[in-house]
Amino acid sequence: MSFENIGRTIFTQEQIQQRIAEVGQEINQDYQGQDLVIIGILKGSLYFVADLTRHLTIPINIDFLSIGVRVGEANRTGVVSFKKDLDLSITDRHVLLVEDVIGTGLTLGYICQHLESAKPASLKICTLLDNPAERLLNIDIAYRCFTMPDVFVVGYGLDFEERYRNLSYIAEFNRK
Secondary structure (H helix, E strand, O other), X not given: OOOOOEEEEXXXXXXHHHXXXXXXXXXXXXXXXXXXXXXXXXXXXXXXXXXXXXXXXXXXXXXXXXXXXXXXXXXXXOOEEEEEOOOOOOOOOEEEEEEEEEOOOHHHHHHHHHHHOOOOOEEEEEEEEEOHHHOOOOOOOOEEEEEOOOOOEEEOOEOEOOEOOOOOOEEEEOOO
């Protein structure tokens, strides 16, 4: 794997871990005495979900959704479909949707509609990175670790062509 396109570090491993611990404590306080279902969006949120849930001291269940753009429609306005749906029932349960990065909000809006159709007791969103510069749909984000600069980034679950997810930090990536 070549690292020549990796640019400056945006968030260090230490910054990421510190902020996740802080957000974990907020979630513990907000859901004290409640049962919580954590839903991660694959593949990008994998590292974030793993680290975040280690800081939770409340009862939780974890499940994952996987989404994708239909083959042949891989452009910015492609049609989103579910590759993997939930295994757990979320009806009448408190749900925290955990995302790696929120950009336009369009895909997340689609996911939230899908989850709300299952009638959860509550549905909140937690994101590692928020990119409000790209936002097209107003999304209520309950927990955000970082607001990111409007650059393409990789690392800590974020990829370019399925690479660089395993970096322990988040860096700018020069797509050349």
